[in-house]
Amino acid sequence: MFSGLSAFPLTPMSENGIDEAAYIRLIERLAQAGVDSIGALGSTGSYAYLSRAERLRTTQLAVRHAGGVPVMVGIGALRTRDVLALAQDAQAAGASGVLLAPMSYQRLTDDEVFGLYETVTRALSIPLCVYDNPGTTHFEFSDALHGRIAQLSKVASIKIPGVPADPAAAQARVARLRALIPAHVTIGVSGDGFGALGLNAGCEAWYSVIGGLFPQLTLDITRAARAGNPQEATRLSDRLAPIWALFAQHGSLRVTAAAAEILGLVQSPCLPLPLRSLDGQARQHLKAALDQLPH
Template identity: 70%
Template structure:
């Protein structure tokens, strides 16, 4: 399951809590688009803002409506006790894999992060993806630490935070990490603006936030890269540059993705947990024009 496009849907909320019908619609769209896997409860899925019970419910909904598409469930939390509880919930729900970011309030050391993954992988019966996201966790993995963690049981993939925006430098980056990890552990790129670059540089999977809302456009980029058509994948990605620019202006993909889902009528507005807010005003107008101009749906 750790290849191709892994699409990460929003977990939309309303006044009553999780907007379950809207979440199911998002999952069903991904199934219809034929994504390679679904990443529930990633950063786009607002996992950090949900209770253990809510996250268990989201995991069950995702698996129940995925129609056999593999579902990976995020289990990151501040305390190891809670990570283990979330891992158990995900496995009971039937998740095909779990994804773990080293979430913290106190800054973690390398030794503590290794210990976290050691404790969790020991308790798993499904594969684990290492979620490397320094923009939210404020922890930076060294390649050497990735190499050590990748040798733990059940570790199957590493989700790296983008690659250099240069063909040669991107390839060097991926090859440097590949030399330190076992061959059975895949390398996946995140940071949607660099998805095509990462796939062309040797990443096996694209962990895509916007793919959870616009799966067909991201699948086109993915399939071009998988077919060895690097120029076409980069052309399709460059076409979305105004969208990538909005991500950069508003602190990442979440607020823009939420606004896009609201504009398409896929979720109610507002859909994010307060105090988070989807982009509005002039940025929302720009986004609406882009969705229309690029025929994103």
């Protein structure tokens, strides 16, 4: 489940709770498209804004409606005890894997982050993906730290935050990390504008935000790259260039939420306050970009 396209859906919600009907529709849409895995409760799934009970319910819904597609569940939290409780919930709900980012309020040290993964992996019966997302956690993994963590039992993949824009530099970056981690641990690219570039550079997986809304298009990109056709993967990714530009300007969560609202997949608003999706001119730019894409 840690190769190919892993699609990360929104968790649509209001201040009254999760919109379960809309969430089920998003999950079933991904399952019907045949994505390789579903990443529930990632950053796009607003995991940090949900209670333990809400996260358990979201996990249960994802597993129940995934149609046999493996579900990876985010278990990040500020305290190790809470991560362990969330891991227990995910396993009990039937998740196929977990995704862990080193959340913090106080800046963490390398040894503290290693200790987190060491403790959590000892308690797991399912595999773990390391979530390297400095844009939200403000913690930057070194390749050396990735190498240490990748030796731990149950670590199966590393989700890296994009690659250099130059193809040769991207290949070199992936090769440097690959040299430090076991062969069974996959490398997955995130930062959707770098998806095709990362896959073409040797990443085995694409952990994709936009895949949660456009699974077929992102599957086509993934399959082209994995089949050794980098030109086609790049061509298909370039169709999404206006979306990538909006991601860079406004953040992928706000853009994805607005896109789901525009497409009628969720009710508006769908984000936990104080977060808001796009409005005004930015929303009009997004709508124009969406009109050019197959839905």
